[in-house]
Amino acid sequence: MADMKRRTVILIALILLLPLIALTWATVQIAKNEKILVRQRFSQVLIGRLQDVNSAIDSCFEKMEPELDRITAIDDFNAENLRKLNRTEPRLFQLFVLDTGGELLYPNPATTSEPLTGTERKFLIEAARMFTGQDFKGMVSNSEAQPTKKEKASRFANQEEFTGDFSFGRKSKSSKWFQWYWERGLNLIYWQRRPSGKIVGCALERARWIADLIAEMPDTDIKTDAGDRSNPSREFDSRIRLVDASGKPVYQWGRFQSAESAEPFCEIPVVEPLASWRLQCFVPDDQMVANGNSRWLGLAAMLATISVVLGVSGYFFLREYARDMRSAEQQVSFVNQVSHELKTPLTNIRMYAELLERDFDQLETEIDATSRKRLDVISSESQRLSRLINNVLTFARQQRDTLSVRPTEALPGTVVEHIVDRFRPSLEEKGITVKYSSNGDQTMLLDTDIVDQIVGNLISNVEKYAASGGLLDVESRIADGELTINVRDAGPGVKSQNREFVFQPFRREYNDVSSATGTGIGLPIARELTRLHGGDLVLKDSKQGCWFQVTLKSCEK
Numbered sequence: 001m002a003d004m005k006r007r008t009v010i011l012i013a014l015i016l017l018l019p020l021i022a023l024t025w026a027t028v029q030i031a032k033n034e035k036i037l038v039r040q041r042f043s044q045v046l047i048g049r050l051q052d053v054n055s056a057i058d059s060c061f062e063k064m065e066p067e068l069d070r071i072t073a074i075d076d077f078n079a080e081n082l083r084k085l086n087r088t089e090p091r092l093f094q095l096f097v098l099d100t101g102g103e104l105l106y107p108n109p110a111t112t113s114e115p116l117t118g119t120e121r122k123f124l125i126e127a128a129r130m131f132t133g134q135d136f137k138g139m140v141s142n143s144e145a146q147p148t149k150k151e152k153a154s155r156f157a158n159q160e161e162f163t164g165d166f167s168f169g170r171k172s173k174s175s176k177w178f179q180w181y182w183e184r185g186l187n188l189i190y191w192q193r194r195p196s197g198k199i200v201g202c203a204l205e206r207a208r209w210i211a212d213l214i215a216e217m218p219d220t221d222i223k224t225d226a227g228d229r230s231n232p233s234r235e236f237d238s239r240i241r242l243v244d245a246s247g248k249p250v251y252q253w254g255r256f257q258s259a260e261s262a263e264p265f266c267e268i269p270v271v272e273p274l275a276s277w278r279l280q281c282f283v284p285d286d287q288m289v290a291n292g293n294s295r296w297l298g299l300a301a302m303l304a305t306i307s308v309v310l311g312v313s314g315y316f317f318l319r320e321y322a323r324d325m326r327s328a329e330q331q332v333s334f335v336n337q338v339s340h341e342l343k344t345p346l347t348n349i350r351m352y353a354e355l356l357e358r359d360f361d362q363l364e365t366e367i368d369a370t371s372r373k374r375l376d377v378i379s380s381e382s383q384r385l386s387r388l389i390n391n392v393l394t395f396a397r398q399q400r401d402t403l404s405v406r407p408t409e410a411l412p413g414t415v416v417e418h419i420v421d422r423f424r425p426s427l428e429e430k431g432i433t434v435k436y437s438s439n440g441d442q443t444m445l446l447d448t449d450i451v452d453q454i455v456g457n458l459i460s461n462v463e464k465y466a467a468s469g470g471l472l473d474v475e476s477r478i479a480d481g482e483l484t485i486n487v488r489d490a491g492p493g494v495k496s497q498n499r500e501f502v503f504q505p506f507r508r509e510y511n512d513v514s515s516a517t518g519t520g521i522g523l524p525i526a527r528e529l530t531r532l533h534g535g536d537l538v539l540k541d542s543k544q545g546c547w548f549q550v551t552l553k554s555c556e557k
Contacts, residue, residue: 012318020310027303042283043266046238050268050279053217053240058271060216064209065176067091068190072200077105079112086119093187093203094123100197123203126182177273185244188273210250217242220253238283245276258282347386353379405533407445407555412483413438415448416476419455423463430467438476444483445555450529454537457522458487458548466491469545482535485550493545502539503527526550 071089074082077097086095097106105111107120116124178189184206191201218240239254241264249260264280356375420436427434455474462472469490477484494502505524523537530537534553539546 020307023306024303027300046266046281046283047268050240050266050281053242053279054268054271056216057213057274060213061177061271061273064091064212065190068176068202068204069192071095072190072192072202073194074200075194075196077198079106079114082106083117083120089202091202091204091208093205094119095200095202096123096127098199098201102199105198127180127203179273179276185246186274186276214251217251218253238281241280241282242270243278243280250277254282256282256284349378349382353382405447405450405555407447409443410446410448411441412444412446412451412478412552413441413476415446415451416455416474416485419452420459420474423456423459427459427463427472430463431470432462432467433471435471435473436475439478442478444478444481446483446552447533447555450533451552454526454529454550455485455487457526458550461522461546462487462489462491466545468492471545481554483550483552483554485552487546487548487550488542489545491545493542494539499539503537 068091071085071092072095074085074095074097082095082097086092095106096104099105107116107124109116176190176192178191178201180187180189187206188204188209189201190204191199193199237254237256239252239256239258241252242250244250262282265283267278267280269275270277270279353375357379360371360375417436417438420434424434459472459474466472466489469492471488471490473486473488475486475488477486503523505521527537530550530552534555535551537548537550540549541547
């Protein structure tokens with residue numbers, strides 16, 4: 001009973017908790033998906049903001065190009081005039097000229113009568129690899145050929161290497177830009193081919209073009225619009241960085257102070273000719289938490305409400321269950337007490353019925369057949385009532401886990417035969433032929449009361465349900481210290497759909513009032529007792545009627 005109560009409580013708890021657990025899991029997943037969705041929305045908006053910055057950078061270089069075209073539109077390559085132009089243009093670090101074969105004409109100490117200036121000498125030292133490595137020459141000679149997407153991707157992938165690789169640059173105008181690296185980092189060259197076939201280029205003053213670029217960027221302390229881009233009133237703090245190829249910040253703005261080592265929330269590459277640089281955006285973690293709090297609160301409120309409903313339902317359900325269990329325990333206790341109370345007078349009835357039979361046998365005068373029959377009925381019904389009471393008491397002890405085996409040394413064949421003989425008169429009176437066979441006898445340690453109750457229940461079922469077959473065949477066999485008892489009848493048998501239920505308590509083949517009487521606990525008790533004795537009771541397949549097989553092992557001393 002205690003195990004059954006424990007299992008039932010666990011089952012009820014699972015019925016209540018599993019939906020709650022599933023709902024909690026679903027809520028967490030929804031919240032996670034919502035967080036991902038919020039992050040994606042923020043990312044899209046912020047990437048749009050970075051694209052706006054990219055457009056400003058692109059516009060900055062577009063503004064430079066007309067002026068640089070003007071500066072490099074030179075057909076007079078006099079060194080003195082070139083030096084004068086170089087000194088008067090603050091954007092320039094150094095002008096240079098290549099002939100049609102790609103050889104350096106200016107600044108070149110071999111082609112100028114005046115010694116090189118410090119700036120020219122520095123330029124030649126820093127740009128030596130660019131000219132000797134044929135990178136710039138190759139770019140110039142192939143400038144008319146439009147590169148393929150594959151070539152662009154390959155060259156872009158190598159932008160961060162210090163190889164002097166050139167870029168094909170921004171959109172359709174980028175063929176005039178070239179990137180090269182020296183100790184200060186990325187440097188830019190703007191060039192054009194003159195009608196004479198010569199190349200005029202200028203290395204830009206790094207500090208100047210970076211300053212011009214920064215002038216196009218927002219102020220350092222502004223807020224960043226990161227809400228719906230159609231709703232500019234929605235703003236929050238962020239930090240945007242323009243970083244070079246090594247990840248070092250060139251310029252940054254926004255009120256949010258992010259750590260130097262922080263990972264960006266999103267980033268995009270800068271347009272040509274700064275393709276090796278990147279734009280990064282940083283936002284505070286609590287910004288997205290604040291935007292997702294309303295969703296979390298709604299889900300949490302829904303989960304709390306459902307939890308309360310399930311908890312209250314579970315409380316009332318368990319309370320009703322506990323009340324029903326107390327009522328059932330009281331009923332079982334009452335039946336148990338009544339059964340005990342009935343057992344004593346029933347024992348006296350059986351005893352006096354047997355004494356009366358003995359007195360009838362000793363009388364010299366012949367007893368009326370009707371009186372003898374009535375006495376037989378009293379004896380038979382008292383035995384049946386005794387078996388019923390024993391079943392009820394056994395079932396009650398089983399529910400309280402108080403069943404135990406009390407083995408004694410006995411002859412199994414003799415024990416089973418006595419049980420069959422006790423039922424024989426009532427069975428034969430109903431027209432049932434009784435057969436019993438045994439393969440001899442040898443002693444075993446058995447609980448004879450358990451064997452009596454097992455076999456008695458099986459034979460009683462034949463008497464109640466299989467009398468129409470007119471046959472009871474009981475067989476007892478001992479082999480390898482194991483007792484096997486087969487009980488067969490020729491009755492209607494058990495329907496195939498009911499075979500799995502025959503050993504369940506209170507399940508009967510027929511439940512209508514016209515069928516044979518019974519409590520539905522005989523077979524369950526028989527199987528429980530068999531297993532308690534170290535064996536088993538099974539319903540075997542048979543062509544006609546029922547075939548129950550009992551196996552019992554000898555108990556250990």
